[in-house]
Amino acid sequence: MVDLNVEMAELWGSLGAPAPGRAHVIQFVAARRGEGTSTAAREFARFAARRAGRKTWLIDVDLVTSPQYQAIAADPERYGQLGGGTPASPDGSAFFTVQPPAPKPDGGVWPDAKYLTAHSVGGPRFWVTRFNREALRGRQKAHILPGVEYWAALRRHAEIIVVDSPSADRSQAALTLAQHMDQTVLVVSAQQPDVRPPGLLRDALASAGGRTAGVFFNQASVQPPKFLKAILP
Template identity: 65%
Template sequence: MVDLNAEMADLWASLGAPASGRARIVQVVAARRGEGTSTVARELAFFAAKRAGRSVWLVDLDLLASPQHAAIGAESDRYGPLGEPAAASPDGSIFFTVQPASHGPDGQPWPDARYLCAHRVGSARWWVTRFRREGLKGRQSVHILPTGDYWTALRKYADLIIVDCPSPERSQAALTVAPFMDQTVLVVAADEADVRAPAQLRDAIAGAGGTVTGIFFNRATVAQPAFLKAILP
């Protein structure tokens, strides 16, 4: 694992101070798969919890794979051991729906929120979510919802919420949740010369009601590329 503490310190500083008394929600996404979005989101959560002393929730929107939970579990010597699963919704609201709905023994619909759990990571005040894919049956599918109820509820229980989104070529989740995020950070490979896809994603997020506030150049420490002006003013 490459040590990204210095890069995370810079990214943390670039996000600026949050509004007083209000948790900040930061979405991390890349225009293309393989840009290292999950690594950036995870390392930012780790930095904020360990170095900045914040309570952090890392919400993984790659629901069926839950790669954040798997990655942290595989590197427990670095991040800390995963705790027992706990409810990930403070009030029963959730940002997705499972269709067709399951029903319990009493015939009532199974609440969607029960499909998502959260694990505390080590001794720091941070949690990572995991979708209980094993609870799906038959031809059930999962869909991200354009609602802010869950994000509003979760703000009361964390200083920082980091939302790791799949790239738009895999999912439209980043655009669906964009209006409910305070900030979006685009992850771009440092050696990527073609800015069209990041620029298109920036415009799409803005069109969906979100705000792109920064770019993280991943995989190398380089001088700011000249094409930055083509993406951000």
Template identity: 60%
Template sequence: MVDLSSEMAELWASLGSPAAGRSRVIQITAARTGEGASTIARELAHHAARKVGRSVWLVDLDLVTASQHAALSAEAGRYGALSEAVQASPDGSAFFTVQPPAQTPDGAVWPDGGYLAAHRVGSARWWVTRFQRERLIGRQSVHLVPTADYWNALRRFAEVIIVDGPAPDRSRAALALAPFMDQTVLVVSADQADVRAPAQLRDAIVGAGGQVTGLFFNRGVVETPAFMKALAP
């Protein structure tokens, strides 16, 4: 794997400092699958965990493949082994809902937050989430819930929350949840000269009430190429 330490340090510095005592939620996404947004989200969380006083959470909006959990498991030598699963919701809230709801053995409704697990990464102060799709039964399906409840609950426990948002060609999660993010960073691949899709996603996020505060030009390039300057927020 390419060492992105210097790029992550630069990206982290470019995001600025939050208000004193306030946690922040930073979404990393891209206009197209394959541009490397998940890698950047994972590396930024890894970097942030060494910089902040409280914990860092990497929240994976991929409710199908749980790619962040899989990637961290596969690279335990680099990041550290994952802990046993714990509940990833402080109060039972979630950024999704499972319908129709399941019942617990005593007849109560199984909370949506019970489907989301968290694993500590090595001995560091960071955690990664995984949607437990194997818990779905019968005709159950999962749907996004565009509210601030889960994010506000998690802010009380984490200093930085990095959100890995799938590209819109796979899911509308990044766009639907953009209003509840403090910052959104768009990742653009170095070998993609066509910037129409990133520009359209930027405009859609802003139109939905989100804030695009950064661009990351992937493949380890630090200086922004000329064709990217028109996209800069």
């Protein structure tokens, strides 16, 4: 694992550190899979919680594999021990829906929020979510919702909310959520010479009501990445 503390401090400053007590939601996404988005989002969340001292939630929008939970669980020395699962919704809302809904034995259906848990990471300032995919039955699938309710509720309980969305070539989740994000950071591998897909994603995010903060060039495999403050030309 490359130590990205310096680069995350630079990114933190470039984004404009929010005032203490004011919640800020930052989405990380790439146009293509394999750009290192999850690593960038995870290290930024770790920096916000440990170095900046903010209560930080890392929301994993990849509801198929929950890679953030898996990566943190695999490296407790770096991130800290994971705590037991607790409800990840302050008010019962969710940023997704599970369809078809599962009926409860006593009537009604299981609420969507029951499928998402939050786990503390090495202490009370850092939390990561995990979608309980093993609870799905039969043809059930989770679908990302465009509503603001979950994000509004979480803002009252966290200072920094880092949203790790699947790449745009896999999912429309980043576009669906864009309007509720304060900023979106585009992650691009420095080894990828074609910047057209990130440029197209930037334009799509703007059309969806999102605010793109800039581009994080990920060079973690060869040298520490740098943050480019300007938007792609």
